[in-house]
Amino acid sequence: MEKLEFKFPSQALLAAAPPALCGVVGSGNLEILVRSGVDRQICEISVNTSARGFGETWRAVLATFAASQAVGGTSIAINDMGATPAVVSLRLAQALADYRGGAQ
Amino acid sequence: MSLSIRHSWFEATARQRLAGLLDPGSFCEFLPPAVAQPSPHLAQLDLPGAFDDGVVVGAGQLGSRQVLVAAQEGQFMGGAVGEIHGAKIVGLLRRAVAERPAAVLFLIDSGGVRLHEANAGLIAISEIMRAVLDARAAGVPVVALVGGSCGAFGGMGIVAKLCSAVVMSEEGRLALSGPEVIETVAGVEEFDAKDRALVWRVTGGKHRYLMDDCAALVDDDIAAFRRGSIELLDDWQETPDTLARLRAKQARLQGRLSAYGRCRDGLEIWAALGISEPERVPLLDCDELIALKEGLPT
Numbered sequence: 411m412e413k414l415e416f417k418f419p420s421q422a423l424l425a426a427a428p429p430a431l432c433g434v435v436g437s438g439n440l441e442i443l444v445r446s447g448v449d450r451q452i453c454e455i456s457v458n459t460s461a462r463g464f465g466e467t468w469r470a471v472l473a474t475f476a477a478s479q480a481v482g483g484t485s486i487a488i489n490d491m492g493a494t495p496a497v498v499s500l501r502l503a504q505a506l507a508d509y510r511g512g513a514q
Numbered sequence: 515m516s517l518s519i520r521h522s523w524f525e526a527t528a529r530q531r532l533a534g535l536l537d538p539g540s541f542c543e544f545l546p547p548a549v550a551q552p553s554p555h556l557a558q559l560d561l562p563g564a565f566d567d568g569v570v571v572g573a574g575q576l577g578s579r580q581v582l583v584a585a586q587e588g589q590f591m592g593g594a595v596g597e598i599h600g601a602k603i604v605g606l607l608r609r610a611v612a613e614r615p616a617a618v619l620f621l622i623d624s625g626g627v628r629l630h631e632a633n634a635g636l637i638a639i640s641e642i643m644r645a646v647l648d649a650r651a652a653g654v655p656v657v658a659l660v661g662g663s664c665g666a667f668g669g670m671g672i673v674a675k676l677c678s679a680v681v682m683s684e685e686g687r688l689a690l691s692g693p694e695v696i697e698t699v700a701g702v703e704e705f706d707a708k709d710r711a712l713v714w715r716v717t718g719g720k721h722r723y724l725m726d727d728c729a730a731l732v733d734d735d736i737a738a739f740r741r742g743s744i745e746l747l748d749d750w751q752e753t754p755d756t757l758a759r760l761r762a763k764q765a766r767l768q769g770r771l772s773a774y775g776r777c778r779d780g781l782e783i784w785a786a787l788g789i790s791e792p793e794r795v796p797l798l799d800c801d802e803l804i805a806l807k808e809g810l811p812t
């Protein structure tokens with residue numbers, strides 16, 4: 411297992427919401443927990459992944475997510491069992507939609 | 515039933531099953547992912563855990579009845595029971611003794627003990643067994659719902675049979691040793707685990723229903739599990755097992771063993787039950803099978 415920690419600058423998300431979870435830690439899948447974070451301009455992401463040596467791939471996928479969406483002020487935790495970058499991106503979008511839905 | 519309006523129980527996650535099973539919006543999770551601890555044992559083995567350790571527990575309403583629920587996530591480590599996973603289920607069942615809800619619904623989807631946690635998992639399963647019996651002794655029915663991809667095997671197969679009743683779909687499986695375990699231990703001549711049709715003829719929901727091992731057979735549909743559970747609880751009277759009832763049950767099982775113990779396949783047992791075209795059983799839909807069973811000599 412590899413543990414990765416990232417901090418990306420991101421536009422502030424409008425409202426904090428109750429934690430949202432999506433996905434399952436199954437083969438080729440991952441779970442994502444979105445919570446409110448401390449710094450309104452920063453998106454913190456921690457990853458536990460069963461696949462070693464993909465730190466730069468994670469950085470690229472997560473940086474794209476944080477740059478293209480307003481996710482400042484969130485703290486995201488990921489448990490991963492070998493999901494591909496495409497699956498990770500889709501799950502991130504799904505988790506964010508769930509989190510935003512909880513804010514209304 | 516039209517396929518388009520089905521929401522498959524088999525394909526759904528534990529959380530999706532709960533969302534469709536309970537009255538909309540009524541579910542309140544205990545120890546939700548944001549406050550729960552992933553398994554320390556898996557972390558020590560350098561494996562990623564799940565925030566909820568593979569089981570969702572909480573309270574909700576089923577047809578306006580207050581119920582407690584536990585739902586295992588089969589996609590995480592085969593729904594296997596580790597220390598925290600087991601402790602959450604045991605805590606829920608003890609809460610049932612204190613709160614006396616109308617029922618505990620146990621959405622089983624598990625191969626049994628999580629081998630990574632060895633003794634902690636074994637102890638957890640034995641604690642679940644005791645807690646199920648304690649809840650039932652307190653008059654709270656514990657209903658097992660079995661229709662997930664991992665079925666109910668190993669220790670969770672025993673737990674399912676300790677529950678007040680089992681509701682299954684054809685896709686669900688219920689047995690003690692899993693097919694691969696039997697093949698590994700006793701050889702492919704004894705049981706070919708790759709023969710999926712055989713596996714289902716021996717452990718699947720239809721066979722369990724014909725053998726009276728489950729109280730209700732429902733379609734692989736979340737709404738069907740909901741209806742089945744409501745109907746079951748509508749006329750359920752929880753009666754603790756007495757010694758006499760346990761002896762009668764044991765005698766029935768012994769009779770069953772002597773009647774079917776030599777059979778190699780569900781097909782042979784169905785023929786012995788008096789079903790004229792046993793090879794048609796796997797082709798029947800749920801309602802047809804229920805009608806077939808009602809027509810059998812008892």
